[in-house]
Amino acid sequence: MPRPPSSRTAFPLLTTQSTARETLPLEDGVMEVEWRRSPRARRVTLRIDPAAGAVVVTLPPRAGRSQGIALLRAHSSWVAERLAALSPRVPFADGALVPLLGRPYAIRHCPGEVGGVWLEGEEIHVSGEAAFVPRRVTAWLREHARAEIAPRATIHAGRIGRRVARISIKDQRSRWASCAPDGTLAFSWRLVLTPSWVLDYVIAHEVAHLAEMNHGPRFWAAVAHLTPHTEAAKGWLAAHGPRLLRYG
Numbered sequence: 664m665p666r667p668p669s670s671r672t673a674f675p676l677l678t679t680q681s682t683a684r685e686t687l688p689l690e691d692g693v694m695e696v697e698w699r700r701s702p703r704a705r706r707v708t709l710r711i712d713p714a715a716g717a718v719v720v721t722l723p724p725r726a727g728r729s730q731g732i733a734l735l736r737a738h739s740s741w742v743a744e745r746l747a748a749l750s751p752r753v754p755f756a757d758g759a760l761v762p763l764l765g766r767p768y769a770i771r772h773c774p775g776e777v778g779g780v781w782l783e784g785e786e787i788h789v790s791g792e793a794a795f796v797p798r799r800v801t802a803w804l805r806e807h808a809r810a811e812i813a814p815r816a817t818i819h820a821g822r823i824g825r826r827v828a829r830i831s832i833k834d835q836r837s838r839w840a841s842c843a844p845d846g847t848l849a850f851s852w853r854l855v856l857t858p859s860w861v862l863d864y865v866i867a868h869e870v871a872h873l874a875e876m877n878h879g880p881r882f883w884a885a886v887a888h889l890t891p892h893t894e895a896a897k898g899w900l901a902a903h904g905p906r907l908l909r910y911g
């Protein structure tokens with residue numbers, strides 16, 4: 664039986680803070696492994712990256728690849744289970760269901776039409792070549808996110824006597840939203856895939872940071888003043904948030 668190609672020789676050199684990816688055959692199946700080298704890490708760690716559908720192995724400065732492999736082997740079944748439990752990826756293509764503010768819309772590719780992307784009933788229509796559908800849908804969702812978020816942020820800010828300097832729509836995968844000291848609020852476009860009340864909580868949370876740049880009691884009082892959905896929305900994001908990273 665031919666051996667799987669040696670991942671050792673194919674393994675790219677890891678320099679400081681670099682990332683490398685490979686597919687490794689382990690006892691519990693073939694796994695996508697992402698290697699990271701971190702100068703701040705103190706020990707070898709494993710975590711699941713839902714967006715990448717991979718297990719991330721972080722190595723501290725002096726740890727070798729073999730230590731990462733040893734940890735992977737020791738936790739092989741845990742990693743395999745967690746990877747298998749990830750929701751399937753949903754590429755933006757004809758027929759895919761995209762939850763818009765939590766309600767499912769089907770992408771309908773209309774190559775013969777013009778007009779970019781538009782809503783029709785419970786469908787997201789996309790004109791142009793099939794190859795451009797993912798990019799067009801993503802750009803449209805970003806704009807849709809901005810159109811949903813900006814007015815709500817302005818209203819919430821007014822209620823606590825603050826002003827939003829700027830709204831920035833991003834695709835940060837490590838967090839849903841953030842507030843900069845200059846009053847810029849940043850949001851992931853993927854939040855437009857959450858139910859309206861979840862989105863409302865995230866907006867209220869960031870707007871409250873315009874008054875309190877911390878997570879102290881006064882901050883949470885401000886959030887509670889703006890939205891009644893805090894606990895439920897936190898629960899929703901913990902349960903369903905990783906799934907949102909599988910779209911596109």
Ligand SMILES: [Zn+2]
Binds near residue numbers: 868
């Ligand atoms: Zn916060």
